[in-house]
Amino acid sequence: MLFQFAPAIQAGIHAGKYLQVFSNGVPLSIVRDAVSGQFIANAIGVTVNNSPLSPLIAVSNLLMSGAQMYQTQQGFTSVLNGLQTIQTSLGVLQATTALIGVGTVAGVALTAVNLHQTMKLRKEVEQMRLEVKNGFIDLKQALKGQGVEIRQIIEQVAQDIKFEQHRTVLVRAYGVFIQAMSCFCSAMLLQDFNRRNAGIDDVRGMLFAALADYSNPHLLEETCAAGQLRRLECAWAIEQAIVVTYQVQNEVLAVSDRLILLQDKICKDALTVINRCESHDELDFLFPEIIRIKNHDLAVLDSWQNHVDWMRSLPPEASLPSSDLKVLSSADFNSSETHYSTINLAEPPEQLVYESLAEKSHFSSLRDQLLFLFEPELRREYEFYISEQAGITGYKTLVTSNLQQASDLTVGNLYYYFKNRDESKDETELVSAN
Template sequence: MQVAFSFLGEALLKSGKLRYMIDKTTGEVLPTLVNVETGKIFETARAIAGSFNPVVAPVGFVLDGAQMFQTHRGFQKTYQMIEMLQQSLGVLQTTTAIIGAGVAVTGVLTAVNLYQTLQLREDVKQLRKELNHGFLDIKQVLTAQHTEILQRIDQKTFDDRRRELERAYARYAEATKLVGLALECQNVNARDRHLANAVQTMSESLAIYNDPRLMPEMNAAGRLRRFECAWTIEQTIALVFQLHNEPIAASKCISDLQNKIKRNTLSVVTTCESQVELDFIFPEITRIYHQDLQVLETWQTQIDVIQALSPSELQQLPNLSLEDYDAIEPEVLQIPPEEALYETLRSQTDFRGLRDQLRFMIKPEARQEYEVAIAHLAPTSGYSALVPSNWQDVSDLTVANLYWYFSNLKSA
């Protein structure tokens, strides 16, 4: 996650008049600047959104301290983030239904891959495409260049998938309305009651998306998108806890979600059985790992930082808003670098090596099993010199390739 301070904050930091805040418990350097002489908080970092476009987690989560934590001054900004999540959920579940609609796998996965999904999300945000009951018109997704796929869509299967997902989305939409009503309440008890009801309703929606009976026959790509729908709701629940002035619960939600994302993506990789599916999930999971998880980690850190501040330090938080910073130009969507990276890796190994590379990224300890196996297989195959003396200098891809090379020799 790239973060930055204002021009003045950077200048004062370099001059020695400001320093980074240190967590009194852990000794960790925090993304907050304090005055060296007085100890008062001067500024908290903001995310550099222009170079960041996660798949699931809106980068708006990572704000300056005042907007993020002083919720009595930031209700509307938080609700805007909930609206962003609702839009994202509509795009994700539309593509989930399309993936499961029984058409040629290669064509449909290309039509709703990482780049296309980011573009659809931006189109909805800019009002170029409209969601209806949480779904895009299928003809808005499969445009003229996908005519053949559109003609082969199993409309009945798509409609069945849509009905299942619409039921969950309806509960989610009802919950977001409750959050909107809560923000209009002058009575604190009434507001908190609405927010509590919103969490309950979102939990009911989440239970539908998490139900293993929901489209159990879907391939790895479809399962990934279905998981992404559930993650979106869990982020929204964390935001509502934040509005509810329950930072510990919000932090716990975000922590649990990070662990869940790792478990879910690992299960997707494990069930990936074809090159076509891997072509779809590899760039997307890479982006989730390097961007979405970083957003969530930074968000959780912000919440934990505010919990570590004393009452007097809380009062020192600057009353800032995004308007206090230089305007960030909207991002021009380009082909994601994760797709370019994948094409490079694909030329260097086969399906098994690529799948292992993805698995090692999510679960680094899985690589150690391969290292042990190579150290055993190489000498017995007469290639002792190929056993590295320092595994840290060896890339994940090389480890995977060596493992499969020796495994093939052994079975030959």
């Protein structure tokens, strides 16, 4: 994740005139003068792996909202914009469950609401070409160009009794979220500090109630891997809104703690979803989306946390020079120009990567390559197994030190090569013994 600065500022960084601010060794979105230490400017953009930052559920402009809390009005405006982004994402992600359904889902349905299509739907909602009602959009209208089969699946899902039960819960949860957002806006207008904080506390309680519905373990257990991921993404969006309620109260310790917990939860939830994946169709849906979440969304949350932790190290507002306050209050990393830039591509970069890997691998290996991203210990176990089997069969170069340098694709494929070879040998010996 690399922050981009205006050309003049970037030139100053290269010349050593300016220095990018770091927090715990991590670069932040602010630049200071190399001599005086005075804050000079904020970043104007972010890239990830040479592509514009484009998270699926994380809100990129919130990562700089912590700096703006020195100047109340500017900070609150950024926060409100961030909450609007959360609301848009929540509505679109929830709406796609009307096509995914609860149980086994057709591959064509997953393709119709995959990462690329979901990003396009979100853009449509953002530009008010599609309307979210009770947490759902008219998918027949939104996906009218996808063909008759998609419309038939939407109708079938709508008639499914179990999905209707799920839909009722989702509509209720979305309604509570919308009510919470309305109450939040009202609370922020209160001039009395104690009353405002009490109002925000009430909003947080409502958000936790909505979160309980989205995270309902019974409903999640009934849902296929793809549907489960979308429900969890809704929960992660709500979690961000909860973090915001702490941030506007300047509870920086709570903000940092909640962001750590959210990042950990996303990683654990991702493992759960991947382990539930049972088909190529599901993997086609999950792989690009989870890669996007890993590389973009988690990067945003980590940077947000680092910005907040850095703010804790600054002196009180009254002790800061007016020039520093001006820079902090002008932090306005609005990624609207880059946030949806990938939707105009034929396919997102993650989709292209997945298709390339799929040509060289198979279902089990590909699924495990996803697991490696969140469970590095599993990869180390695979490396040990490969090295052990290679020693037995005479592949002298496949030692642990070499395997540590290999790609996830190589490790996954080698593991199943030796595993299948080992199982075939056991079966042969069993037949011979009989």
